[in-house]
Amino acid sequence: MLVVGSYVSPYVRKVLACLALKGLAYDIDPITPFYGDEQFTRLSPLRRIPVLVDGDVVIADSSVICAHLDERYPARPLLPADPADRARARWLEEFADSRMGEVFIWRMFYPLAVGPAVFGDTGDAAAVEHNRAHDVPAVLDYLESQLPAQGWLFGEIGLADVAVAAFFRNAGFVNFQVDAERWPKTSSFVERALAHPALAALHEFEALNRRTGPGRLREALAEAGAPISAASYGQPVPRRGVMKL
Secondary structure, X not given: OEEEOOOOOHHHXXXXXXXXXXXOOOEEEOOOHHHEOHHHHHHOOOOOOOEEEEOOEEEOOHHHHHHXXXXXXXOOXXXXXXXXXXXXXXXXXXXXXXXXXXXXXXXXXXXXXXHHHHXXXXXXXHHHHHHHHHHHHHHHHXXXXXXXXXXXXXXXXXXXXXXXXXXXXXXXXXXXXXXXOOOHHHHHHHHHHHHOHHHHOOHHHHHHHHHOOOOOHHHHHHHOOOOXXXXXXXXXOOOOOOOOO
């Protein structure tokens, strides 16, 4: 299997963690979508990551990828067995991908980290601060009502846990931490989830990805032991995507 996408992306992180939970091997082409070439556009028409190439199957959406993995490789399920729990797990994944993606990525991580680094954007400091003061607390209030004080959402760590936790890694990259006094369950959940081997094993590659320029990234990650693909869909010059940007 091939995964196309940067270690820094929370959506890629979700897929890689689920592959680890299932014990499935893969290669990775660690590009950001902005550096994808025309072949990448054919794989991902919206120019988003991750993309999974599994034999003759090509999927360009993290939720569909995880559903495919659970159906094609049913050992070690990512979703709980009970139908009501499965529905709730899918909802929490959707909440993470949509609302947390909006609040933590597009309104925080992108303007503070990605836009300036890739395109030289200056961002809107007032909008970022408004998001931190109003939108982020609302998300955390909801998570505090949903997350367990101990352990995982549905017995053992699964898709819903990983989907939620993945975004807090990016929040930490721009110096945001959950206030443990105000949101104690969320804070402890994030800490233990990011420390789980399925996610913790990615931390070194994420850090290397963040401090290494695109010209040497593949080489540096390979030297660190990442399962880098033989070929890449990357190009040297970035371009803005179809959606939002």
